[in-house]
Amino acid sequence: MPKLTIDGQEVEVPPGSTVLQACEAAGREIPVFCYHPRLDIAGNCRMCLVEMEKSPKPIASCAMPAGDGMVIKTNTPLVHKARKGVLELLLINHPLDCPICDQGGECDLQDLTLFYGPDQSRFEENKRPVADKYLGPLISTHMTRCIHCTRCIRFIDQVAGVEELGAVHRGEHMEITTWIEKALSSELSGNIIDLCPVGALNSKPYEYRARTWELKKTESVDVLDAVGANIRVDSRGSEVMRVLPRLHEDINEEWLADKSRFSYDGLKRRRLDVPMVKSEGRLAPSDWRTAFSTIKERLESVDPKRIGFIVGDLVDAETMVMVRELATAIGTPHVDCRQDGAKLDGKVRAEYLFNTTIAGIEQADAVLLVGTNPRWEAPLINARLRKRQLQGDFRVARIGAPFDLTYPVEDLGAGAQTLQELASGQHSFAEVLKGAKNPMVIVGAGAVARPDGAAILALARELAVACNMVREDWNGFNVLHTAASRVAGLDLGLVPGEGGRDVAGMLEGAAGGMEVLFLIGADEIDTSRLGDTFVVYQGHHGDVGAHAADVILPGAAYTEKNAIYVNTEGRPQRTKLAVFPPGEAKEDWKILRALSEVLGRVVQLNSLPEVRARLAALAPQLRTIDVIEPAAWGEFGRSGELGRAAFTSPVQDFYQTNPISRASAVMAECSELFVRGAAQGATGTHG
Amino acid sequence: MSAPSKAEVRGEMAPDVTSFEFTPANLEEARAVLARFPADRRQSAVLPLLHMAQKQHGGWLPRAVLDYLADFLGIPKIRVYEVASFYDMYNTEPVGRVQVRVCTTTPCWLCGSDDVVKAARDVLGCEIGQSTDDGRFFLREFECLGACSNAPVLWVDDDYYEDLDYEKTRTLLEALKRGETPPAGPQSGRKGSMPIGGKTTLLETGE
Numbered sequence: 001m002p003k004l005t006i007d008g009q010e011v012e013v014p015p016g017s018t019v020l021q022a023c024e025a026a027g028r029e030i031p032v033f034c035y036h037p038r039l040d041i042a043g044n045c046r047m048c049l050v051e052m053e054k055s056p057k058p059i060a061s062c063a064m065p066a067g068d069g070m071v072i073k074t075n076t077p078l079v080h081k082a083r084k085g086v087l088e089l090l091l092i093n094h095p096l097d098c099p100i101c102d103q104g105g106e107c108d109l110q111d112l113t114l115f116y117g118p119d120q121s122r123f124e125e126n127k128r129p130v131a132d133k134y135l136g137p138l139i140s141t142h143m144t145r146c147i148h149c150t151r152c153i154r155f156i157d158q159v160a161g162v163e164e165l166g167a168v169h170r171g172e173h174m175e176i177t178t179w180i181e182k183a184l185s186s187e188l189s190g191n192i193i194d195l196c197p198v199g200a201l202n203s204k205p206y207e208y209r210a211r212t213w214e215l216k217k218t219e220s221v222d223v224l225d226a227v228g229a230n231i232r233v234d235s236r237g238s239e240v241m242r243v244l245p246r247l248h249e250d251i252n253e254e255w256l257a258d259k260s261r262f263s264y265d266g267l268k269r270r271r272l273d274v275p276m277v278k279s280e281g282r283l284a285p286s287d288w289r290t291a292f293s294t295i296k297e298r299l300e301s302v303d304p305k306r307i308g309f310i311v312g313d314l315v316d317a318e319t320m321v322m323v324r325e326l327a328t329a330i331g332t333p334h335v336d337c338r339q340d341g342a343k344l345d346g347k348v349r350a351e352y353l354f355n356t357t358i359a360g361i362e363q364a365d366a367v368l369l370v371g372t373n374p375r376w377e378a379p380l381i382n383a384r385l386r387k388r389q390l391q392g393d394f395r396v397a398r399i400g401a402p403f404d405l406t407y408p409v410e411d412l413g414a415g416a417q418t419l420q421e422l423a424s425g426q427h428s429f430a431e432v433l434k435g436a437k438n439p440m441v442i443v444g445a446g447a448v449a450r451p452d453g454a455a456i457l458a459l460a461r462e463l464a465v466a467c468n469m470v471r472e473d474w475n476g477f478n479v480l481h482t483a484a485s486r487v488a489g490l491d492l493g494l495v496p497g498e499g500g501r502d503v504a505g506m507l508e509g510a511a512g513g514m515e516v517l518f519l520i521g522a523d524e525i526d527t528s529r530l531g532d533t534f535v536v537y538q539g540h541h542g543d544v545g546a547h548a549a550d551v552i553l554p555g556a557a558y559t560e561k562n563a564i565y566v567n568t569e570g571r572p573q574r575t576k577l578a579v580f581p582p583g584e585a586k587e588d589w590k591i592l593r594a595l596s597e598v599l600g601r602v603v604q605l606n607s608l609p610e611v612r613a614r615l616a617a618l619a620p621q622l623r624t625i626d627v628i629e630p631a632a633w634g635e636f637g638r639s640g641e642l643g644r645a646a647f648t649s650p651v652q653d654f655y656q657t658n659p660i661s662r663a664s665a666v667m668a669e670c671s672e673l674f675v676r677g678a679a680q681g682a683t684g685t686h687g
Numbered sequence: 688m689s690a691p692s693k694a695e696v697r698g699e700m701a702p703d704v705t706s707f708e709f710t711p712a713n714l715e716e717a718r719a720v721l722a723r724f725p726a727d728r729r730q731s732a733v734l735p736l737l738h739m740a741q742k743q744h745g746g747w748l749p750r751a752v753l754d755y756l757a758d759f760l761g762i763p764k765i766r767v768y769e770v771a772s773f774y775d776m777y778n779t780e781p782v783g784r785v786q787v788r789v790c791t792t793t794p795c796w797l798c799g800s801d802d803v804v805k806a807a808r809d810v811l812g813c814e815i816g817q818s819t820d821d822g823r824f825f826l827r828e829f830e831c832l833g834a835c836s837n838a839p840v841l842w843v844d845d846d847y848y849e850d851l852d853y854e855k856t857r858t859l860l861e862a863l864k865r866g867e868t869p870p871a872g873p874q875s876g877r878k879g880s881m882p883i884g885g886k887t888t889l890l891e892t893g894e
Contacts, residue, residue, distance in 0.1 A: 168768055179765060
């Protein structure tokens with residue numbers, strides 16, 4: 001362990017650290033532009049200069065390995081003068097447009113200029129103009145502001161794994177570009193906006209909409225996939241202005257997927273903001289009283305055994321507690337939270353969790369992907385897999401449709417038969433898994449949502465046991481969900497009770513014996529088979545479910561309520577109210593509470609703490625926020641006939657997977673460009 | 688009859704190149720170059736291959752060529768664009784087929800590179816940074832070519848012509864214009880960079 005003296009203070013740092021890290025360990029703040037702890041060292045901005053004893057010149061601390069006995073000074077006239085010189089040079093070509101720059105107020109260059117900047121420019125020549133580049137519908141560029149730190153290039157290469165950004169020409173003429181006017185085809189591209197230390201890369205949808213200091217910042221959690229990335233919702237008045245990632249080392253580090261970052265315009269469109277009741281075949285705006293009484297009238301003559309509840313993908317845990325209680329009060333066994341028909345029965349918790357945890361991926365050394373496309377189902381988990389891959393000694397194999405995951409993957413086969421070969425040890429990759437220290441298997445939501453899902457689950461379990469994936473210190477069995485509500489739903493036991501029907505059964509409508517169906521934010525279902533079933537839709541967007549409804553109860557989106565969501569790892573986290581629900585819309589658990597009163601089946605949970613207490617009683621593992629309760633191993637799955645169909649991912653369009661992203665114009669544009677693959681030639685002329 | 692347009696005269700200099708492929712001979716050479724590098728370091732071969740492709744494609748590299756090389760090497764396209772735009776030796780815009788490069792850095796300038804530039808302008812009829820109208824020659828200025836002992840220097844395609852002055856440059860370029868290939872090296876009669884007035888040391892034969 002090298003020992004250094006920083007400004008007279010001794011520090012010891014782990015071997016392989018840099019001088020900059022040693023300075024930070026000693027509590028010194030070193031100004032940087034190009035350095036980023038999660039990216040390779042570039043050492044090209046020179047802002048981090050410090051003085052080192054016995055060195056004739058100041059050294060770039062970010063690139064200098066910490067050596068034993070180094071004597072570093074960070075606060076001397078020489079250091080100050082050197083940094084002043086560097087900053088003056090950086091400012092030579094930087095425009096003075098801070099008053100209109102989106103980065104203003106959160107700009108590294110602005111902040112450091114306050115400390116090291118010259119009071120006037122000595123540069124009398126013309127500033128260098130650079131043409132703006134087209135990087136797609138999400139990122140706007142102001143390339144004259146670029147200071148060539150190359151953070152964006154390094155992120156796109158290393159973390160996102162699509163080598164599309166580069167620096168062409170050289171010296172003063174260097175430009176960051178794709179060269180050929182091409183949109184960045186990464187699901188993580190938005191992160192380069194955060195990484196850019198100046199205002200060269202900005203968010204296109206947010207451009208010129210607000211100044212950072214006017215925004216109210218609410219720390220929340222993303223629910224547009226099942227990863228549960230930590231986010232900060234910036235709002236002004238009743239409007240969400242932007243969504244940014246928040247640091248959580250065990251989930252998203254400091255990254256965020258583009259869908260989670262840019263879908264927020266969907267929160268303002270197609271919203272259900274007033275209760276609606278169908279009369280004479282048309283949905284008409286109404287009020288809460290009428291809506292409730294309509295439901296009450298319809299329910300009066302109905303046998304409770306002919307009432308069903310389907311819970312959607314964006315529903316919070318509190319609401320699901322209310323659904324459970326209400327269904328019990330009504331006396332119906334027909335409750336299901338698995339819109340996609342996943343064959344997870346929720347009896348053994350290890351069956352439906354990402355047991356290894358996301359951070360645990362970094363300990364793994366071999367992984368088998370079964371019917372999943374993590375790049376689209378959970379880009380941040382894919383980024384973690386790639387991160388592990390870059391560290392070396394990591395083998396990834398896949399059963400399912402080939403897709404570029406940004407790292408090398410061995411394709412073993414397409415369907416359940418290959419999995420069977422692996423489980424019985426006939427396949428050569430089984431040896432790799434057996435030989436690995438910490439092997440993992442990731443079963444996709446698509447693989448368990450097939451008719452033979454239970455058999456696939458049983459096979460995956462068999463494989464996990466055969467390859468010693470489940471031990472005291474390691475659990476390599478994982479299910480990767482795509483729905484933010486799924487784990488909480490299964491934890492709460494929102495699966496059909498005795499004699500109950502699952503989603504497919506309930507969707508048969510009157511033909512299947514259902515007279516009344518409650519769709520709680522359920523939009524990923526085929527409503528065409530419902531027939532003349534009386535449908536109550538509760539949710540926040542006018543999507544598939546609302547179109548089929550007879551009564552609409554407007555609910556709150558995830559930015560509009562204090563609620564608990566459980567991610568695919570089984571980690572409970574809280575969203576916070578950033579803006580109020582629009583119009584007449586209400587928090588979802590309150591709607592069900594009020595409805596239970598009207599129906600005369602009162603659920604006696606009268607405040608959020610009471611609902612949460614009930615939640616903790618029903619699912620004790622969700623008691624502590626941000627803590628994963630490791631799940632005990634058990635028997636699950638059911639061996640049976642295997643289908644011959646190839647595995648497919650449930651996410652066929654990354655940008656449009658739920659009512660919010662489907663309502664977003666930005667996501668629609670991305671989907672058009674990247675998924676439906678508009679002609680390559682057209683990409684350059686957009687924007 | 689109207690004069691043919693520049694693009695017609697230049698032939699392969701037309702910028703709308705959509706496809707490119709190494710000739711069989713070049714392909715063989717490219718494979719030989721690739722074999723010099725470890726299999727996971729194919730990117731290292733990008734410099735020699737760019738030279739080869741530029742020569743085959745008449746002195747410049749359209750995007751189609753860069754894309755072809757990226758696919759050939761199995762590396763991301765942007766990595767090839769970066770290299771091609773970084774080095775002065777690669778032309779990413781249409782230029783004349785024969786590259787005439789005058790060194791104007793201090794030693795050559797002191798020894799009269801201004802005259803060389805003047806002669807080149809007079810003979811080729813174009814300014815520095817331009818190509819001749821017939822698309823044959825591209826005249827440009829270059830930073831130090833590293834042959835200062837034989838200044839001033841002119842670099843034509845693969846050959847250095849050294850110890851030049853106005854007249855010698857004229858003669859040289861006119862010969863090139865006629866399609867001849869004058870012998871490369873010093874034009875002053877000396878061998879390599881031996882002293883220009885004959886030997887000054889090691890005069891005795893040592894018998």
